[in-house]
Amino acid sequence: MYGLIKPILFRQDPELAHHLVLRNLSLLSRSGAGRALIRALCGSPYKDPVKLCGLTFSNRVGLAAGMDKDATAWRGFAEMGFGHVEVGTITPLPQQGNPKPRVFRLLQDDALINRMGFPGAGMEAARRHLSQDRPHGVVLGVNVGKNKQTPLQEAVDDYVAVVDYLSDIADYFTVNVSSPNTPNLRQLQTRGYLEDLLIQVRTRRDANRGSKPLPVFVKLSPDLDVQGLHDALDAAVGAGVDGVIATNTTLDRQGLQSAHRSEAGGMSGRPLGMKAAGFVRSVVDHLDGKLPVIAVGGIISGADATERLNSGAALVQIYTGLVFRGPALVGEIARAAAIARAPL
Numbered sequence: 513m514y515g516l517i518k519p520i521l522f523r524q525d526p527e528l529a530h531h532l533v534l535r536n537l538s539l540l541s542r543s544g545a546g547r548a549l550i551r552a553l554c555g556s557p558y559k560d561p562v563k564l565c566g567l568t569f570s571n572r573v574g575l576a577a578g579m580d581k582d583a584t585a586w587r588g589f590a591e592m593g594f595g596h597v598e599v600g601t602i603t604p605l606p607q608q609g610n611p612k613p614r615v616f617r618l619l620q621d622d623a624l625i626n627r628m629g630f631p632g633a634g635m636e637a638a639r640r641h642l643s644q645d646r647p648h649g650v651v652l653g654v655n656v657g658k659n660k661q662t663p664l665q666e667a668v669d670d671y672v673a674v675v676d677y678l679s680d681i682a683d684y685f686t687v688n689v690s691s692p693n694t695p696n697l698r699q700l701q702t703r704g705y706l707e708d709l710l711i712q713v714r715t716r717r718d719a720n721r722g723s724k725p726l727p728v729f730v731k732l733s734p735d736l737d738v739q740g741l742h743d744a745l746d747a748a749v750g751a752g753v754d755g756v757i758a759t760n761t762t763l764d765r766q767g768l769q770s771a772h773r774s775e776a777g778g779m780s781g782r783p784l785g786m787k788a789a790g791f792v793r794s795v796v797d798h799l800d801g802k803l804p805v806i807a808v809g810g811i812i813s814g815a816d817a818t819e820r821l822n823s824g825a826a827l828v829q830i831y832t833g834l835v836f837r838g839p840a841l842v843g844e845i846a847r848a849a850a851i852a853r854a855p856l
């Protein structure tokens with residue numbers, strides 16, 4: 513099915529194609545018949561329940577943040593068979609993001625470069641979209657960021673505001689300090705900032721959580737050097753968060769062939785895979801079982817997912833693989849993951 517649609521989508525500007533897909537998924541997901549159609553055309557029925565941080569994930573593959581920034585189509589993605597869907601990055605206030613064009617397909621490389629800069633409708637709109645009927649059995653993650661104009665010293669207020677506002681709806685939060693397209697955001701990964709930020713988010717989470725588990729994850733950049741990574745992980749453990757998502761996009765351009773390789777922004781997809789795989793191994797090694805790891809970056813096949821899980825990741829997420837391979841990748845990964853992690 514995706515083989516028929518992909519050439520049409522790939523003739524459009526990448527961001528326009530993205531909006532077309534989201535709009536149609538959003539429309540379809542509003543009715544039972546539409547949801548049944550998504551399941552029939554591109555749903556993976558593959559279940560392999562796994563418990564993590566008090567939540568039950570129906571399988572080990574999730575949708576990475578950035579695909580459904582405003583949570584308009586998350587119910588449609590859930591019907592595709594994802595065990596979890598991470599919406600966002602959500603900021604407190606609406607903002608435009610960077611000027612267009614800001615997303616580029618690197619066709620020869622199975623990669624994307626984006627410099628979106630968190631365009632979005634803000635947390636109030638997200639709350640309206642997330643308040644619609646919930647599909648059964650999908651874990652809902654909310655990825656949180658700061659508005660562009662918020663100074664770094666006040667960033668914590670933005671994160672806490674979104675956590676406060678969406679605590680009763682989210683199943684987990686991701687503190688995103690690793691997108692390369694918001695000026696200085698990645699400085700929040702340095703130990704001084706990060707530990708304070710994570711403690712404040714966790715404290716607010718604890719005040720709001722009621723009886724439901726509400727894990728907080730932190731999402732890191734693959735461009736951290738060894739010392740920077742160890743500091744960030746120590747801050748995460750010290751602050752008492754629940755897990756690490758590795759990784760966001762990279763500024764690296766090694767090995768790219770395609771015409772758009774020199775565009776500014778974060779690169780994702782196949783060429784990120786090698787770097788992300790090594791990064792996940794380093795994260796797992798350093799954490800030594802203290803926190804679970806969710807692997808994302810360059811996972812474009814079941815074999816890639818198997819590799820990350822065998823390295824010690826508990827779950828995986830995909831973004832660029834879904835663009836290039838289509839929804840069939842969800843079932844391929846869910847199945848491979850179940851085999852990779854089956855008890856011996």
Ligand SMILES: Cc1cc2nc3c(=O)[nH]c(=O)nc-3n(C[C@H](O)[C@H](O)[C@H](O)COP(=O)(O)O)c2cc1C
Pocket residue numbers: 576577578579581600601615624626628630655688691731759760761779780781782784808809810811829830831832833
């Ligand atoms: C167009 C685009 C927008 C993204 N937006 C976000 C975002 O808002 N927040 C975030 O944490 N990650 C964002 N990401 C990063 C992805 O969640 C993921 O970490 C990264 O793309 C690596 O995974 P992949 O190789 O499977 O794409 C974005 C990625 C792309 C391609």
